[in-house]
Amino acid sequence: MTQPVSRYPVPTLDSVPDDIRQKILEVQEKAGFVPNVFLTFAHRPDEFRAFFAYHEALLLRESGLSKGDKEMIIVATSGANRCLYCVVAHGALLRIYEKKPLLADQVAVNYLKADITPRQQAMLGFAMKVCNDSASIVDADFAALREHGFSDEDAWDIAGITALFGLSDRMANVTSMRPNDEFYLMGRVPKAGR
Structure with missing residues (x-):
């Protein structure tokens, strides 16, 4: 039995805004699969954008942390x-x-x-x-x-x-x-x- 990705509806790639679809496709290309966090957060596009913007600001910036x-x-x-x-x-x-x-x-x-x-x-x-x-x-x-x-x-x-x-x-x-x-x-x- 396949478990659902989320208790909330997970949108299809063709139903999400273009910028979110592009980001998901980039991640899929790099990882070889789409991490479920992208699909789950795509349920709310504005929150998806805000979350991943802060995520990238923190995790991709140069710092004293590897x-x-x-x-x-x-x-x-x-x-x-x-x-x-x-x-x-x-x-x-x-x-x-x-x-x-x-x-x-x-x-x-x-x-x-x-x-x-x-x-x-x-x-x-x-x-x-x-x-x-x-x-x-x-x-x-x-x-x-x-x-x-x-x-x-x-x-x-x-x-x-x-x-x-x-x-x-x-x-x-x-x-x-x-x-x-x-x-x-x-x-x-x-x-x-x-």
């Missing part, structure tokens, strides 16, 4: 938010960027037990505090990041990614967004021919 760092933040905080979609989808990206097939599972369950550096532990400690108790963030939290080479701009990025995925995790849970089957094995096993 692609792997950014995905690690997403996986750890999405694990805390119990978001299956984001843990599975971004876990795949984390495994690929870091070239560590076990890392995403470790980070999603308990980053304190994961095979990560002290710098990454400090980064995730800040992210988890933003995720679970942002009102308690104080100057000492920024100082702890600085001790590991993070700037205040990096702290903004950590907080922004955590906050955006707080929204994403909640919407994925409410919509019952299903992870694409393709994500589960990505970065776990070598590609054919390697």
